[in-house]
Amino acid sequence: MDDSLDLFGMPIQAVPIRSGDTRECPECRRPFLPYKRAEGRQVFCGTECRVRAWKRDNPDGADLKARGKTLAADRNPEMLQTFRRLARELALEAGEVCIDDVRARAELLGIRYESGNWIGSVFSEPGWQFVRYRRATHASAHARPVGVWRLS
Numbered sequence: 718m719d720d721s722l723d724l725f726g727m728p729i730q731a732v733p734i735r736s737g738d739t740r741e742c743p744e745c746r747r748p749f750l751p752y753k754r755a756e757g758r759q760v761f762c763g764t765e766c767r768v769r770a771w772k773r774d775n776p777d778g779a780d781l782k783a784r785g786k787t788l789a790a791d792r793n794p795e796m797l798q799t800f801r802r803l804a805r806e807l808a809l810e811a812g813e814v815c816i817d818d819v820r821a822r823a824e825l826l827g828i829r830y831e832s833g834n835w836i837g838s839v840f841s842e843p844g845w846q847f848v849r850y851r852r853a854t855h856a857s858a859h860a861r862p863v864g865v866w867r868l869s
């Protein structure tokens with residue numbers, strides 16, 4: 718984890734701290750010398766304590782990335798389910814499938830959809846096995862590598 722960013726990816730503002738200005742870590746209760754602090758946020762002695770405190774306060778969201786994906790998926794549950802169904806059909810037909818294949822099938826079937834973060838959740842469910850990365854062909858993906866998956 719980048720120590721100059723907080724758990725939400727926001728930059729931690731560096732402020733001058735006088736030497737001898739120690740304080741107690743709210744997590745492990747050890748005294749420490751803070752060298753920077755985030756405005757309006759609790760200051761911990763280190764990343765470990767920061768993460769431990771965050772996980773305790775957010776028991777359902779231990780993995781921020783997974784949480785973000787779940788939230789994004791919740792915003793478009795119907796289209797996510799449609800794409801997951803198409804992905805499974807394609808995997809049964811072709812063995813391996815990536816998100817570009819699913820997009821192409823959706824377009825072939827005349828399914829109108831709005832791209833969003835939920836697209837990244839199509840293979841985030843049990844039953845899929847990651848195979849490898851391949852270059853994306855979808856125009857807006859800018860040739861980013863996309864995962865190739867097969868049913869496990």
Ligand SMILES: [Zn+2]
Nearest residue numbers: 742745762766
């Ligand atoms: Zn600590």
